[in-house]
Amino acid sequence: MLNFDxxxxxxxxxxxxxxxxxxxxxxxxxRVLVLYGGGSIKANGxxxxxxxxxAGRTVKEFSGIEPNPSYETLMQAVxxxxxxxxxxxxxxxxxxVIDGTKFVAAAAHFEGDPWExxxxxxxxxxxxxxxxxxxxxxxxxxxMNNGSVxxxxxxxxxxxxxxxxxxxxxxxxxxxxxxxxPLRQVGNGVVDAYAHVMEQYLTxxxxxxxxxxxxxxxxxxxxxxxxxxxxxxDDYDTRANxxxxxxxxxxxxxxxxxxxxxxxxxxxxxxxxxxxxDHAQTLAIVLPSMLSVRKEGKRAKLLQYAARVWNLTDGSxxxxxxxxxxxxxxxxxxxxxxxxxxxxKLGTQNxxxxxxxxxxxxxVTLGEQRDVTLDVSRKVLEMSx
Amino acid sequence: MLNFDxxxxxxxxxxxxxxxxxxxxxxxxxRVLVLYGGGSIKANGxxxxxxxxxAGRTVKEFSGIEPNPSYETLMQAVxxxxxxxxxxxxxxxxxxVIDGTKFVAAAAHFEGDPWExxxxxxxxxxxxxxxxxxxxxxxxxxxMNNGSVxxxxxxxxxxxxxxxxxxxxxxxxxxxxxxxxPLRQVGNGVVDAYAHVMEQYLTxxxxxxxxxxxxxxxxxxxxxxxxxxxxxxDDYDTRANxxxxxxxxxxxxxxxxxxxxxxxxxxxxxxxxxxxxDHAQTLAIVLPSMLSVRKEGKRAKLLQYAARVWNLTDGSxxxxxxxxxxxxxxxxxxxxxxxxxxxxKLGTQNxxxxxxxxxxxxxVTLGEQRDVTLDVSRKVLEMSx
Numbered sequence: 001m002l003n004f005d006x007x008x009x010x011x012x013x014x015x016x017x018x019x020x021x022x023x024x025x026x027x028x029x030x031r032v033l034v035l036y037g038g039g040s041i042k043a044n045g046x047x048x049x050x051x052x053x054x055a056g057r058t059v060k061e062f063s064g065i066e067p068n069p070s071y072e073t074l075m076q077a078v079x080x081x082x083x084x085x086x087x088x089x090x091x092x093x094x095x096x097v098i099d100g101t102k103f104v105a106a107a108a109h110f111e112g113d114p115w116e117x118x119x120x121x122x123x124x125x126x127x128x129x130x131x132x133x134x135x136x137x138x139x140x141x142x143x144m145n146n147g148s149v150x151x152x153x154x155x156x157x158x159x160x161x162x163x164x165x166x167x168x169x170x171x172x173x174x175x176x177x178x179x180x181x182p183l184r185q186v187g188n189g190v191v192d193a194y195a196h197v198m199e200q201y202l203t204x205x206x207x208x209x210x211x212x213x214x215x216x217x218x219x220x221x222x223x224x225x226x227x228x229x230x231x232x233x234d235d236y237d238t239r240a241n242x243x244x245x246x247x248x249x250x251x252x253x254x255x256x257x258x259x260x261x262x263x264x265x266x267x268x269x270x271x272x273x274x275x276x277x278d279h280a281q282t283l284a285i286v287l288p289s290m291l292s293v294r295k296e297g298k299r300a301k302l303l304q305y306a307a308r309v310w311n312l313t314d315g316s317x318x319x320x321x322x323x324x325x326x327x328x329x330x331x332x333x334x335x336x337x338x339x340x341x342x343x344x345k346l347g348t349q350n351x352x353x354x355x356x357x358x359x360x361x362x363x364v365t366l367g368e369q370r371d372v373t374l375d376v377s378r379k380v381l382e383m384s385x
Numbered sequence: 386m387l388n389f390d391x392x393x394x395x396x397x398x399x400x401x402x403x404x405x406x407x408x409x410x411x412x413x414x415x416r417v418l419v420l421y422g423g424g425s426i427k428a429n430g431x432x433x434x435x436x437x438x439x440a441g442r443t444v445k446e447f448s449g450i451e452p453n454p455s456y457e458t459l460m461q462a463v464x465x466x467x468x469x470x471x472x473x474x475x476x477x478x479x480x481x482v483i484d485g486t487k488f489v490a491a492a493a494h495f496e497g498d499p500w501e502x503x504x505x506x507x508x509x510x511x512x513x514x515x516x517x518x519x520x521x522x523x524x525x526x527x528x529m530n531n532g533s534v535x536x537x538x539x540x541x542x543x544x545x546x547x548x549x550x551x552x553x554x555x556x557x558x559x560x561x562x563x564x565x566x567p568l569r570q571v572g573n574g575v576v577d578a579y580a581h582v583m584e585q586y587l588t589x590x591x592x593x594x595x596x597x598x599x600x601x602x603x604x605x606x607x608x609x610x611x612x613x614x615x616x617x618x619d620d621y622d623t624r625a626n627x628x629x630x631x632x633x634x635x636x637x638x639x640x641x642x643x644x645x646x647x648x649x650x651x652x653x654x655x656x657x658x659x660x661x662x663d664h665a666q667t668l669a670i671v672l673p674s675m676l677s678v679r680k681e682g683k684r685a686k687l688l689q690y691a692a693r694v695w696n697l698t699d700g701s702x703x704x705x706x707x708x709x710x711x712x713x714x715x716x717x718x719x720x721x722x723x724x725x726x727x728x729x730k731l732g733t734q735n736x737x738x739x740x741x742x743x744x745x746x747x748x749v750t751l752g753e754q755r756d757v758t759l760d761v762s763r764k765v766l767e768m769s770x
Contacts, residue, residue, distance in 0.1 A: 001625040003400025015388025207622040209606045217598030237592040240386040244595055
């Protein structure tokens with residue numbers, strides 16, 4: 001096992017009816033900004049429950065945080081916080097709204113140009129407004145971690161930052177509030193969580209049986225529960241299990257003490273920044289090819305993955321590995337997320353542009369062994385056509 | 386899945402050489418009390434490393450915290466804290482030292498008689514001194530939770546209390562510092578962690594596949610790594626895996642959203658309070674019988690445990706369950722912890738006294754279904770002879 005630090009102070013309030021707990025979780029004298037995306041929370045009743053929970057407090061709203069939240073949009077929220085002297089933020093939505101709220105929290109009283117927060121990847125954050133979240137879309141894990149990704153449209157760049165100052169104070173996870181999600185978002189969420197686990201699990205062995213088994217437990221559960229949620233969208237337990245999987249997939253626990261990859265995410269970010277694909281779509285495209293191209297470096301873990309997650313123990317090593325990767329791809333497709341560049345009208349003609357963006361973002365030695373050069377990324381993209 | 390809250394703000398600093406991180410983790414102007422048990426930390430170098438990490442700070446010592454830390458001893462530490470105006474505590478040791486330090490932290494500036502903290506089970510704690518831990522004995526999980534058990538010798542009572550104010554600020558877990566532990570303590574630690582998992586796992590199904598798989602992952606790892614540590618006490622990875630298992634066994638995670646039992650612990654506490662048995666010894670005695678006596682209420686989970694942890698899938702349900710319980714008992718014995726009352730020179734003649742103590746502590750409806758009456762506890766004890 002590798003040395004590690006683990007720290008995660010976010011309070012999770014999980015279950016039916018928990019939005020009412022806002023009344024206790026948000027300070028009674030708070031001046032609150034509620035941030036959200038489109039209007040779905042107004043259609044499905046979440047917004048009303050939130051307002052009821054915040055009763056008695058000064059509450060302002062900021063809507064329109066888009067998928068892959070943009071610096072340009074978020075700076076409008078920062079202005080609102082400053083103008084109205086608000087002191088508590090509440091993100092109501094999925095990973096994009098929460099990521100965006102983290103940026104607003106850090107930028108509100110940042111001394112200097114808030115753009116520097118992204119340039120320095122968050123290392124220069126010295127304070128942030130406190131904030132909570134009401135999660136409506138299980139996927140990114142942002143509700144229980146200290147990371148965020150913000151897009152600067154003008155630069156076609158998705159830029160991650162992190163700071164222990166942007167852990168949510170609390171996150172409310174009510175699985176019943178996810179019944180009305182479009183199935184595309186449900187499938188995306190399952191694929192996103194699955195890919196998060198794989199980035200932390202599918203590397204090389206360091207004798208970490210607990211981390212491995214926790215990761216495998218999440219993968220097995222997503223494989224079991226994912227198809228169930230498509231078949232029975234209103235089943236509470238299925239929703240609950242997927243929601244808790246997605247949170248645990250990226251709250252720091254399964255990655256503590258083990259190598260981590262993240263090359264799939266870095267290549268995927270460029271696909272979103274350049275062509276506007278959903279985050280999960282990019283992962284579904286890149287991950288299977290990434291595993292195939294890097295089969296040698298990941299051989300031991302791929303065999304473990306094949307055996308323990310897909311129950312593949314017969315045949316040659318290469319047969320088992322290839323079959324496990326094929327099953328991974330099939331699972332993503334089963335969740336409604338296409339896994340080929342051509343499914344999104346992209347192909348060979350786009351690869352140079354993607355690589356150029358990777359290079360300009362200094363993503364030239366990715367992966368747990370820092371051996372994913374631009375040549376390797378090219379092979380991955382070529383295999384993803 | 387049941388509704389749940391999860392909150393755990395303790396920072397974990399895990400790995401080789403981490404005691405040096407005390408220099409960053411403890412405030413530079415802190416007036417520190419270092420609390421420990423016997424002299425082992427002076428013999429194995431841990432004490433010197435701790436003092437080196439605390440260099441530049443005012444540091445006082447309090448030694449002699451015994452296994453099953455007593456109110457009587459701890460109140461002496463409280464007096465020292467008050468007299469010397471100390472403002473930061475550092476527990477260096479195992480669960481007893483850490484549990485004791487939690488009490489000292491809460492009692493130091495408690496308004497009223499600190500005994501009331503135990504009488505109210507911690508609900509009346511409104512502030513506590515900040516403290517960290519350097520863990521030298523993986524077992525209880527106290528290094529990453531908000532619970533503590535204190536013994537009042539004069540009453541022959543072990544009393545638990547908890548409060549979110551007594552989470553350690555940080556805990557340093559260096560597996561290399563456990564090489565010199567006596568094997569009895571190593572075996573006790575593995576059994577203790579195993580029993581913690583079982584109290585949260587072996588109840589009845591609530592459709593919580595992630596929690597189940599995490600619990601099973603811990604059990605499987607303890608079963609694999611336990612015998613290895615007895616055979617190769619100086620193997621770093623084995624020590625590391627056991628240490629991380631023990632922490633995760635009782636940090637709130639695997640118990641979130643599922644029913645919990647704890648009847649074995651409650652009966653075990655009386656055995657320690659009355660006869661001075663090691664905590665893990667009492668669990669090894671009580672747990673197998675507890676599972677046998679309550680086979681009907683726990684049938685579904687016992688079958689899952691038999692299949693997934695012990696790979697028992699042939700034979701009748703009862704055969705599989707009985708075999709799983711037998712293997713559990715054998716594992717405890719393999720770890721050097723005897724599992725029969727008679728191994729400790731106790732027997733039928735002691736059962737009435739144990740039941741009387743349970744009754745006096747209002748432990749008359751224990752377990753996840755509150756159906757472990759004194760009659761059930763009697764059967765468990767009779768089967769434990």
